[in-house]
Amino acid sequence: DVKVTQSSRYLVKRTGEKVFLECVQDMDHENMFWYRQDPGLGLRLIYFSYDVKMKEKGDIPEGYSVSREKKERFSLILESASTNQTSMYLCASSFGDRSGANVLTFGAGSRLTVL
Amino acid sequence: GQNIDQPTEMTATEGAIVQINCTYQTSGFNGLFWYQQHAGEAPTFLSYNVLDGLEEKGRFSSFLSRSKGYSYLLLKELQMKDSASYLCAVSNSNYQLIWGAGTKLIIKP
Numbered sequence: 354d355v356k357v358t359q360s361s362r363y364l365v366k367r368t369g370e371k372v373f374l375e376c377v378q379d380m381d382h383e384n385m386f387w388y389r390q391d392p393g394l395g396l397r398l399i400y401f402s403y404d405v406k407m408k409e410k411g412d413i414p415e416g417y418s419v420s421r422e423k424k425e426r427f428s429l430i431l432e433s434a435s436t437n438q439t440s441m442y443l444c445a446s447s448f449g450d451r452s453g454a455n456v457l458t459f460g461a462g463s464r465l466t467v468l
Numbered sequence: 469g470q471n472i473d474q475p476t477e478m479t480a481t482e483g484a485i486v487q488i489n490c491t492y493q494t495s496g497f498n499g500l501f502w503y504q505q506h507a508g509e510a511p512t513f514l515s516y517n518v519l520d521g522l523e524e525k526g527r528f529s530s531f532l533s534r535s536k537g538y539s540y541l542l543l544k545e546l547q548m549k550d551s552a553s554y555l556c557a558v559s560n561s562n563y564q565l566i567w568g569a570g571t572k573l574i575i576k577p
Contacts, residue, residue, distance in 0.1 A: 357510070393476075393569055394569055395472060395555075395557075395566070395567030395568050395569050395570070396555070396557075396565075396567040397567075398564070398565070443510070443511070454498075454499055454516055454518065454559075455563075456501075456513045456516065457503075457511075457513070457565075458510075458513075459510035459511045459512070460510055461508075461509055461510045462508075462509075462510065
């Protein structure tokens, strides 16, 4: 069964801490994405990557960075966590070319609480 | 701006039919997706429409009218396991996905 795995389902961090959210996919997908999901809002794209070592900013990149050293792994980094980054974080991946038909496969999410 | 509108919550009865609407205004159009998300779980792909008309897939159907900026997801013979949130997303001219906030569907026995 193909899978996108997010390392932590629940995290509680303090303001100012550095936070790493890890995502691994086993489908050999080229594209990987990080979204955040908040009540009453649609998914918002933080960063995405179309290839190893590539990264592109999404709609809300401020306060976040990413790393993609290997094709299967895409990490989201909060350099200094703040309370407004409390959210559900969803990683997703998809095949190849940037066509409209690319179906996303999502991980189960990482719920981050920043105190 | 770009936006996707869908109802926040709907309630339906087991065995019945429900239609979840989605209207969109985006810069260009390269297809519309429906995803299902059970509470605490990953969204999973349900359907993709890029041409006008109805796509049927078992108990679920999805309809698209590009001229009206409108889609709906039709769920027949509702089962309790259909209780979930349904997310509508549009791929715009840059192949970026614009997401609606989701419709929470509650199924009652």
